[in-house]
Amino acid sequence: MRVCGVIGQSLKHSISAAFQQAAFDALGLDVRYHAWELSPEAIPSHLARLRQVDALGANVTIPYKLAVLDFIDERDPLVERVGAANTLVNNQGRLAAYNTDVGGFLQALRQDLHADPSGQHALVLGAGGAAHAVAIALLDSGAATLTLASRTFERAKALVQMLNSESRVIAIPWDLESLQSAVGRASMIVNTTPLGMLGPLQEETPLPHIHLPARILVFDLVANPLKTRLMREATAQGARAIGGLPMLIYQGAQSFELWTGNTAPLTVMFEAAAAQMQASSPSKGGI
Numbered sequence: 698m699r700v701c702g703v704i705g706q707s708l709k710h711s712i713s714a715a716f717q718q719a720a721f722d723a724l725g726l727d728v729r730y731h732a733w734e735l736s737p738e739a740i741p742s743h744l745a746r747l748r749q750v751d752a753l754g755a756n757v758t759i760p761y762k763l764a765v766l767d768f769i770d771e772r773d774p775l776v777e778r779v780g781a782a783n784t785l786v787n788n789q790g791r792l793a794a795y796n797t798d799v800g801g802f803l804q805a806l807r808q809d810l811h812a813d814p815s816g817q818h819a820l821v822l823g824a825g826g827a828a829h830a831v832a833i834a835l836l837d838s839g840a841a842t843l844t845l846a847s848r849t850f851e852r853a854k855a856l857v858q859m860l861n862s863e864s865r866v867i868a869i870p871w872d873l874e875s876l877q878s879a880v881g882r883a884s885m886i887v888n889t890t891p892l893g894m895l896g897p898l899q900e901e902t903p904l905p906h907i908h909l910p911a912r913i914l915v916f917d918l919v920a921n922p923l924k925t926r927l928m929r930e931a932t933a934q935g936a937r938a939i940g941g942l943p944m945l946i947y948q949g950a951q952s953f954e955l956w957t958g959n960t961a962p963l964t965v966m967f968e969a970a971a972a973q974m975q976a977s978s979p980s981k982g983g984i
């Protein structure tokens with residue numbers, strides 16, 4: 698038996714563990730996918746374990762997408778650009794890091810929101826690891842402009858600097874007036890904050906008291922619940938909106954393909970994720 702898993706914290710109801718295990722089982726692969734809840738101190742020894750012959754690799758989730766980079770042997774160029782990894786692959790004792798959030802976001806945008814990133818004027822809410830991946834995905838795919846807003850203005854400014862795309866990217870403060878005017882200019886809104894996710898933040902939205910026009914596309918990275926308050930408020934105005942589940946599955950499917958070389962069974966993965974969300978509701982679901 699080979700081993701694989703997700704490295705993170707609070708993984709009791711991990712959706713990734715449910716749909717990855719279902720994918721291995723569906724293809725008849727003798728792999729056990731674990732939910733590895735680790736303290737920061739345990740990361741180096743755990744990554745040493747992942748170099749052993751029976752390990753395929755791992756997914757990496759909050760809060761370790763940056764921390765693992767100090768202990769890996771090779772990194773895909775996209776990891777360098779995003780500054781974070783969400784997938785590790787054991788190549789005969791050497792650990793290689795990849796970022797499949799970028800590809801997962803673009804696949805969901807195109808296939809599920811039926812949107813072309815090219816020419817978009819995107820307002821990205823949040824400036825953490827997920828915002829980095831979203832920003833790189835949009836810029837590389839020809840987005841016209843990116844407006845970054847984060848509760849901590851310094852983080853949005855730092856992301857603008859890192860992206861180094863001059864006039865195409867600006868940072869704005871996280872206040873009603875600035876957000877309202879950014880929504881007015883935007884063709885697309887991407888929420889990368891945890892506002893709206895199951896738990897204490899569930900009834901929150903990053904854009905309270907702001908009218909969302911019908912022409913706007915909304916992509917909420919929150920995967921659980923399936924329909925967030927932001928999505929409900931957008932669709933009530935006639936706008937198109939998707940949540941984070943398709944992205945979560947696609948990034949996981951790309952990881953699966955890196956580990957196994959097999960095409961990921963997407964339908965099986967979607968069904969297993971839905972079943973896990975049903976089973977773990979209303980508790981807080983880690984991804």
Ligand code: NAP
Nearest residue numbers: 823824825826827828847848849889890891918941944945
């Ligand atoms: P992160 O690095 O911790 O960044 C979170 C961002 O949200 C920061 O800009 C933070 O601002 C902001 N934020 C946090 N709490 C807030 C609040 N109460 N009000 C306003 N802003 C707040 O996290 P991340 O890795 O980017 O992940 C962010 C979210 O995306 C999570 O919900 C995660 O589950 C989701 N995600 C989904 C997928 C998917 O496949 N669907 C993939 C990756 C991530 P401060 O700097 O001020 O704290």
